Amino acid sequence: MKKRVAILISGGGSNMVALTQDMDAGHPAEPVLVLSNNPNAGGLAKAADMGIPTVVVDHRPFKGNREAFEAELHAALLAANPDIICLAGFMRILTPEFTAKWEGKMLNIHPSILPLFTGLHTHQRALDAGMAVHGCTVHRVTAELDGGPILGQAVIPVHADDTPDNLAARLLPMEHRLYPMVLRKFAGNDDTKVALFS
Numbered sequence: 669m670k671k672r673v674a675i676l677i678s679g680g681g682s683n684m685v686a687l688t689q690d691m692d693a694g695h696p697a698e699p700v701l702v703l704s705n706n707p708n709a710g711g712l713a714k715a716a717d718m719g720i721p722t723v724v725v726d727h728r729p730f731k732g733n734r735e736a737f738e739a740e741l742h743a744a745l746l747a748a749n750p751d752i753i754c755l756a757g758f759m760r761i762l763t764p765e766f767t768a769k770w771e772g773k774m775l776n777i778h779p780s781i782l783p784l785f786t787g788l789h790t791h792q793r794a795l796d797a798g799m800a801v802h803g804c805t806v807h808r809v810t811a812e813l814d815g816g817p818i819l820g821q822a823v824i825p826v827h828a829d830d831t832p833d834n835l836a837a838r839l840l841p842m843e844h845r846l847y848p849m850v851l852r853k854f855a856g857n858d859d860t861k862v863a864l865f866s
């Protein structure tokens with residue numbers, strides 16, 4: 669039996685596309701749901717085009733009531749019965765109560781070499797810090813924001829003329845290589861870390 673994977677997005681879903689395209693016949697997992705908190709997320713149409721069921725749990729009606737939003741989110745996930753949840757450009761912060769419900773089953777990709785630059789605006793912060801390298805990390809999701817055990821990392825050089833936008837653009841293809849590699853291992857119960865270099 670293949671592991672069932674739910675992918676959570678908020679935007680274009682390029683990481684969702686990379687994960688889905690990698691889940692081929694020989695892969696230990698299969699995509700069963702793409703869920704977005706944003707009804708206008710471009711990734712929803714991409715998922716539908718690939719034949720993956722989609723659900724929207726719009727966070728806006730809950731007006732900051734995280735618990736109520738997460739109750740809806742949890743119900744939608746339970747209905748899909750995933751073995752693994754991949755956060756892929758999902759921009760809502762999850763409470764420890766929610767992450768505890770899916771402990772050990774939820775992964776996230778963060779655009780920095782964790783534990784450096786947790787949180788937002790990672791590309792600008794890497795440039796401000798004068799980093800010679802930048803990268804992305806796939807980690808298990810725990811109560812600590814961007815703090816769970818690292819499963820894989822990819823590293824790229826920082827160019828002298830880099831702006832946050834072109835640094836992000838050069839990093840994205842590495843995200844699309846790293847996340848599928850980590851998911852394939854994770855779904856196959858292989859916990860050896862992945863290290864990628866451009």
Ligand code: GRF
Pocket residue numbers: 677678679680681682683684711756757758777778779804840843
């Ligand atoms: C990516 O940079 C990812 O690292 C971050 O969200 C951005 C957009 O991801 N978490 P996607 O194109 O929606 O997958």
